[in-house]
Amino acid sequence: MKGLLDDEADALFQALADRTRRDIVRRVAGEGLSVSDLAADYDMSFAAVQKHVAVLERVGLVTKRRVGRRQIAHAEVGPLRTITSLLTELEDHWVERVQRIDDLLAEDEPAGSRD
Amino acid sequence: MPVTDTFHDEETLTLTIVAEFAASPQRVWDIYADPRQLEQIWGPPTYPATVVDHSLEPGGRVTYFMTSPEGERFCGLWEVTAVDRFTRLEFRDYFADEDFTIVESMPGSSCVYTFEATETGTRATYESVFDSVEGLRTVIEMGVVEGSTGAINQIDGLLARSGTANRANSQPSELS
Numbered sequence: 088m089k090g091l092l093d094d095e096a097d098a099l100f101q102a103l104a105d106r107t108r109r110d111i112v113r114r115v116a117g118e119g120l121s122v123s124d125l126a127a128d129y130d131m132s133f134a135a136v137q138k139h140v141a142v143l144e145r146v147g148l149v150t151k152r153r154v155g156r157r158q159i160a161h162a163e164v165g166p167l168r169t170i171t172s173l174l175t176e177l178e179d180h181w182v183e184r185v186q187r188i189d190d191l192l193a194e195d196e197p198a199g200s201r202d
Numbered sequence: 203m204p205v206t207d208t209f210h211d212e213e214t215l216t217l218t219i220v221a222e223f224a225a226s227p228q229r230v231w232d233i234y235a236d237p238r239q240l241e242q243i244w245g246p247p248t249y250p251a252t253v254v255d256h257s258l259e260p261g262g263r264v265t266y267f268m269t270s271p272e273g274e275r276f277c278g279l280w281e282v283t284a285v286d287r288f289t290r291l292e293f294r295d296y297f298a299d300e301d302f303t304i305v306e307s308m309p310g311s312s313c314v315y316t317f318e319a320t321e322t323g324t325r326a327t328y329e330s331v332f333d334s335v336e337g338l339r340t341v342i343e344m345g346v347v348e349g350s351t352g353a354i355n356q357i358d359g360l361l362a363r364s365g366t367a368n369r370a371n372s373q374p375s376e377l378s
Contacts, residue, residue: 165339173338174210174217180246180342181328182205185221187243188233188326189204192225 099166102146107131108139112148116162119152125160206325215332223324227317230324231288234258234315241266249276254302259285264293265302277302280313291315295330297340309337 103109111125126136140160143149147166151158168176207220223230233239237253245251245268255265264280277298284292292315297308304310311332318325332338 170212170215170335171210173335173342174212176342177217177338178208178210178219181217181219183246184243185204185219189223191233191239191242192223192229195225195229
Protein backbone atom coordinates (compact mmCIF):
# COMPACT_ATOMS: atom_id res chain seq x y z
CA MET A 88 0.00 0.00 0.00
CA LYS A 89 2.78 2.38 0.88
CA GLY A 90 4.50 1.79 -2.46
CA LEU A 91 1.30 2.51 -4.29
CA LEU A 92 0.86 5.73 -2.35
CA ASP A 93 4.40 6.78 -3.16
CA ASP A 94 3.81 6.24 -6.90
CA GLU A 95 0.59 8.18 -6.63
CA ALA A 96 2.38 10.99 -4.81
CA ASP A 97 5.15 11.08 -7.42
CA ALA A 98 2.64 11.41 -10.25
CA LEU A 99 0.76 14.14 -8.40
CA PHE A 100 3.87 16.15 -7.61
CA GLN A 101 5.05 15.82 -11.18
CA ALA A 102 1.72 17.14 -12.43
CA LEU A 103 1.84 20.01 -9.94
CA ALA A 104 5.48 20.90 -10.51
CA ASP A 105 4.34 23.33 -13.19
CA ARG A 106 3.07 26.79 -12.17
CA THR A 107 0.45 26.98 -14.95
CA ARG A 108 -0.97 23.61 -13.95
CA ARG A 109 -1.22 24.63 -10.28
CA ASP A 110 -2.98 27.77 -11.43
CA ILE A 111 -5.41 25.76 -13.57
CA VAL A 112 -6.34 23.49 -10.65
CA ARG A 113 -6.97 26.50 -8.43
CA ARG A 114 -9.10 28.21 -11.04
CA VAL A 115 -11.33 25.21 -11.73
CA ALA A 116 -11.68 24.28 -8.04
CA GLY A 117 -14.85 26.31 -7.60
CA GLU A 118 -17.23 26.52 -10.51
CA GLY A 119 -15.37 24.73 -13.28
CA LEU A 120 -14.30 26.44 -16.51
CA SER A 121 -14.14 25.51 -20.16
CA VAL A 122 -10.71 24.96 -21.71
CA SER A 123 -11.29 27.98 -23.99
CA ASP A 124 -12.04 30.19 -20.96
CA LEU A 125 -8.88 28.94 -19.32
CA ALA A 126 -6.78 29.42 -22.45
CA ALA A 127 -7.91 33.04 -22.81
CA ASP A 128 -5.94 33.95 -19.69
CA TYR A 129 -2.59 32.36 -20.48
CA ASP A 130 0.12 33.57 -22.74
CA MET A 131 0.28 30.28 -24.64
CA SER A 132 -1.61 28.46 -27.35
CA PHE A 133 -4.97 26.78 -26.81
CA ALA A 134 -3.27 23.45 -27.60
CA ALA A 135 -0.67 24.00 -24.88
CA VAL A 136 -3.37 24.73 -22.29
CA GLN A 137 -5.27 21.67 -23.48
CA LYS A 138 -2.14 19.55 -22.91
CA HIS A 139 -1.75 20.93 -19.39
CA VAL A 140 -5.36 20.01 -18.66
CA ALA A 141 -4.73 16.51 -20.06
CA VAL A 142 -1.76 16.01 -17.69
CA LEU A 143 -3.94 17.02 -14.74
CA GLU A 144 -6.69 14.70 -15.98
CA ARG A 145 -4.29 11.74 -16.13
CA VAL A 146 -3.46 12.01 -12.43
CA GLY A 147 -7.11 12.53 -11.52
CA LEU A 148 -6.76 16.15 -10.39
CA VAL A 149 -9.12 17.45 -13.05
CA THR A 150 -12.19 15.86 -14.60
CA LYS A 151 -13.90 17.12 -17.75
CA ARG A 152 -17.65 17.14 -18.19
CA ARG A 153 -19.42 17.84 -21.44
CA VAL A 154 -22.01 20.62 -21.23
CA GLY A 155 -23.60 20.97 -24.66
CA ARG A 156 -20.70 21.62 -27.02
CA ARG A 157 -18.33 22.81 -24.32
CA GLN A 158 -16.01 20.77 -22.16
CA ILE A 159 -15.96 22.06 -18.63
CA ALA A 160 -12.92 21.26 -16.46
CA HIS A 161 -13.47 20.69 -12.72
CA ALA A 162 -10.86 20.15 -10.01
CA GLU A 163 -10.83 16.97 -7.93
CA VAL A 164 -8.69 17.81 -4.95
CA GLY A 165 -9.28 14.50 -3.16
CA PRO A 166 -6.03 12.95 -4.45
CA LEU A 167 -4.02 15.83 -2.98
CA ARG A 168 -4.97 15.03 0.54
CA THR A 169 -2.42 12.91 2.32
CA ILE A 170 -3.31 10.36 4.97
CA THR A 171 -2.23 12.83 7.62
CA SER A 172 -4.50 15.54 6.29
CA LEU A 173 -7.36 13.03 5.99
CA LEU A 174 -6.90 11.97 9.62
CA THR A 175 -6.69 15.60 10.67
CA GLU A 176 -9.93 16.39 8.88
CA LEU A 177 -11.59 13.42 10.49
CA GLU A 178 -10.27 14.57 13.85
CA ASP A 179 -11.94 17.98 13.32
CA HIS A 180 -15.12 16.11 12.54
CA TRP A 181 -14.80 14.20 15.83
CA VAL A 182 -14.04 17.34 17.82
CA GLU A 183 -17.36 18.72 16.57
CA ARG A 184 -19.14 15.47 17.37
CA VAL A 185 -17.75 15.43 20.92
CA GLN A 186 -18.91 19.02 21.32
CA ARG A 187 -22.42 17.93 20.30
CA ILE A 188 -22.28 15.12 22.89
CA ASP A 189 -21.20 17.64 25.52
CA ASP A 190 -24.05 20.00 24.56
CA LEU A 191 -26.56 17.16 24.73
CA LEU A 192 -25.30 16.16 28.20
CA ALA A 193 -25.51 19.77 29.34
CA GLU A 194 -29.25 19.76 28.57
CA ASP A 195 -29.67 17.31 31.49
CA GLU A 196 -28.92 20.00 34.05
CA PRO A 197 -31.98 20.96 36.08
CA ALA A 198 -33.97 23.79 34.55
CA GLY A 199 -32.95 27.16 35.96
CA SER A 200 -29.24 26.38 36.26
CA ARG A 201 -28.66 27.55 32.69
CA ASP A 202 -30.40 30.06 30.54
CA MET B 203 -12.84 21.67 26.23
CA PRO B 204 -14.19 18.13 26.19
CA VAL B 205 -11.56 16.65 23.79
CA THR B 206 -8.42 16.05 25.84
CA ASP B 207 -6.24 14.11 23.42
CA THR B 208 -6.05 12.82 19.85
CA PHE B 209 -3.71 10.31 18.22
CA HIS B 210 -3.14 9.54 14.54
CA ASP B 211 -1.38 6.47 13.26
CA GLU B 212 -0.78 6.83 9.50
CA GLU B 213 0.61 3.29 9.19
CA THR B 214 -2.48 1.61 10.60
CA LEU B 215 -4.97 4.32 9.48
CA THR B 216 -6.13 4.75 13.06
CA LEU B 217 -7.65 7.78 14.69
CA THR B 218 -8.12 7.89 18.48
CA ILE B 219 -10.01 10.65 20.27
CA VAL B 220 -10.10 11.00 24.06
CA ALA B 221 -12.77 13.19 25.63
CA GLU B 222 -13.89 14.00 29.18
CA PHE B 223 -17.58 14.47 29.91
CA ALA B 224 -19.18 15.80 33.09
CA ALA B 225 -21.69 12.92 33.22
CA SER B 226 -21.63 9.30 34.35
CA PRO B 227 -20.67 6.49 31.94
CA GLN B 228 -24.30 5.29 32.14
CA ARG B 229 -25.52 8.69 30.95
CA VAL B 230 -22.98 8.83 28.09
CA TRP B 231 -23.90 5.26 27.14
CA ASP B 232 -27.54 6.34 26.90
CA ILE B 233 -26.67 8.54 23.93
CA TYR B 234 -25.70 5.40 21.99
CA ALA B 235 -28.52 3.27 23.42
CA ASP B 236 -31.21 5.79 22.40
CA PRO B 237 -31.52 6.27 18.61
CA ARG B 238 -33.12 9.71 19.05
CA GLN B 239 -30.09 10.92 21.02
CA LEU B 240 -27.62 9.16 18.71
CA GLU B 241 -28.95 10.99 15.65
CA GLN B 242 -28.51 14.32 17.44
CA ILE B 243 -24.77 13.79 17.82
CA TRP B 244 -23.76 11.59 14.88
CA GLY B 245 -23.84 14.00 11.95
CA PRO B 246 -23.06 17.72 11.72
CA PRO B 247 -26.07 20.06 11.58
CA THR B 248 -25.55 20.40 7.80
CA TYR B 249 -25.71 16.58 7.41
CA PRO B 250 -28.38 15.52 9.92
CA ALA B 251 -28.48 11.81 10.70
CA THR B 252 -31.60 9.64 10.91
CA VAL B 253 -31.28 6.30 12.71
CA VAL B 254 -33.59 3.62 11.26
CA ASP B 255 -32.84 0.21 12.87
CA HIS B 256 -31.20 0.14 16.26
CA SER B 257 -30.13 -3.05 18.02
CA LEU B 258 -27.20 -2.45 20.33
CA GLU B 259 -26.22 -6.02 21.10
CA PRO B 260 -23.65 -8.44 19.69
CA GLY B 261 -24.78 -9.42 16.20
CA GLY B 262 -27.24 -6.52 16.12
CA ARG B 263 -27.35 -3.73 13.54
CA VAL B 264 -27.72 0.02 13.68
CA THR B 265 -28.68 1.53 10.32
CA TYR B 266 -28.66 5.25 9.58
CA PHE B 267 -28.58 7.78 6.79
CA MET B 268 -27.21 11.31 6.64
CA THR B 269 -28.87 13.92 4.45
CA SER B 270 -26.67 16.43 2.62
CA PRO B 271 -27.69 20.08 2.20
CA GLU B 272 -28.65 19.11 -1.41
CA GLY B 273 -30.97 16.39 -0.09
CA GLU B 274 -28.65 13.52 -1.05
CA ARG B 275 -28.73 10.53 1.32
CA PHE B 276 -25.59 8.76 2.53
CA CYS B 277 -26.43 5.46 4.19
CA GLY B 278 -24.34 3.56 6.67
CA LEU B 279 -24.67 0.70 9.09
CA TRP B 280 -23.00 -0.67 12.16
CA GLU B 281 -22.58 -4.37 12.78
CA VAL B 282 -22.27 -4.58 16.54
CA THR B 283 -19.58 -7.08 17.56
CA ALA B 284 -19.20 -6.58 21.32
CA VAL B 285 -21.17 -4.77 24.02
CA ASP B 286 -20.21 -4.30 27.65
CA ARG B 287 -23.09 -2.20 28.87
CA PHE B 288 -22.06 1.32 29.99
CA THR B 289 -18.32 0.72 29.41
CA ARG B 290 -17.51 -0.65 25.97
CA LEU B 291 -18.98 -0.80 22.47
CA GLU B 292 -17.33 -2.40 19.44
CA PHE B 293 -18.72 -2.38 15.92
CA ARG B 294 -17.84 -2.45 12.22
CA ASP B 295 -19.02 0.65 10.38
CA TYR B 296 -19.91 0.12 6.70
CA PHE B 297 -21.22 2.13 3.78
CA ALA B 298 -24.64 0.93 2.69
CA ASP B 299 -27.05 1.47 -0.19
CA GLU B 300 -30.60 2.81 0.17
CA ASP B 301 -31.82 -0.67 1.28
CA PHE B 302 -29.13 -0.84 3.96
CA THR B 303 -27.20 -3.55 2.13
CA ILE B 304 -23.47 -3.28 2.78
CA VAL B 305 -21.61 -1.82 -0.23
CA GLU B 306 -18.90 -4.49 -0.53
CA SER B 307 -16.76 -2.37 -2.82
CA MET B 308 -16.41 0.33 -0.16
CA PRO B 309 -14.02 -0.38 2.70
CA GLY B 310 -15.38 -0.09 6.21
CA SER B 311 -13.81 0.69 9.55
CA SER B 312 -13.61 -0.96 12.96
CA CYS B 313 -14.63 1.13 15.94
CA VAL B 314 -14.03 0.63 19.66
CA TYR B 315 -15.62 3.08 22.10
CA THR B 316 -14.81 2.82 25.81
CA PHE B 317 -16.28 4.81 28.71
CA GLU B 318 -14.47 4.91 32.07
CA ALA B 319 -15.76 6.56 35.23
CA THR B 320 -13.49 9.37 36.50
CA GLU B 321 -13.73 11.71 39.50
CA THR B 322 -15.44 14.32 37.36
CA GLY B 323 -17.55 12.08 35.15
CA THR B 324 -16.47 9.95 32.18
CA ARG B 325 -13.39 9.52 30.05
CA ALA B 326 -14.51 8.38 26.60
CA THR B 327 -12.03 6.90 24.12
CA TYR B 328 -13.14 6.63 20.49
CA GLU B 329 -10.93 4.57 18.22
CA SER B 330 -11.56 4.10 14.48
CA VAL B 331 -9.37 1.87 12.32
CA PHE B 332 -9.93 2.21 8.56
CA ASP B 333 -9.54 -0.70 6.14
CA SER B 334 -8.03 1.54 3.47
CA VAL B 335 -7.23 5.11 2.49
CA GLU B 336 -10.22 5.00 0.14
CA GLY B 337 -12.56 4.36 3.06
CA LEU B 338 -11.06 7.23 4.99
CA ARG B 339 -11.47 9.55 1.99
CA THR B 340 -15.10 8.57 1.53
CA VAL B 341 -15.96 9.14 5.18
CA ILE B 342 -14.58 12.62 4.84
CA GLU B 343 -16.46 13.27 1.59
CA MET B 344 -19.65 12.27 3.43
CA GLY B 345 -19.57 14.63 6.29
CA VAL B 346 -16.93 17.28 6.00
CA VAL B 347 -17.09 20.46 4.02
CA GLU B 348 -13.65 21.69 3.07
CA GLY B 349 -12.00 24.50 1.18
CA SER B 350 -10.94 22.97 -2.08
CA THR B 351 -7.89 25.05 -2.88
CA GLY B 352 -6.17 24.67 0.48
CA ALA B 353 -4.19 21.63 -0.61
CA ILE B 354 -2.84 23.38 -3.70
CA ASN B 355 -1.87 26.43 -1.68
CA GLN B 356 0.01 24.13 0.70
CA ILE B 357 1.98 22.67 -2.20
CA ASP B 358 2.66 26.17 -3.49
CA GLY B 359 3.98 27.15 -0.10
CA LEU B 360 6.06 24.00 0.13
CA LEU B 361 7.67 24.54 -3.27
CA ALA B 362 8.23 28.23 -2.57
CA ARG B 363 9.99 27.40 0.71
CA SER B 364 12.24 24.83 -0.90
CA GLY B 365 13.00 27.31 -3.68
CA THR B 366 12.23 24.77 -6.37
CA ALA B 367 9.01 26.13 -7.83
CA ASN B 368 8.90 25.09 -11.48
CA ARG B 369 12.14 23.18 -11.06
CA ALA B 370 10.56 20.59 -8.79
CA ASN B 371 11.83 17.74 -10.89
CA SER B 372 14.81 17.46 -13.11
CA GLN B 373 12.91 15.94 -15.99
CA PRO B 374 11.13 18.29 -18.37
CA SER B 375 7.43 18.16 -17.63
CA GLU B 376 5.89 15.57 -19.81
CA LEU B 377 3.40 17.21 -22.11
CA SER B 378 2.70 14.71 -24.83
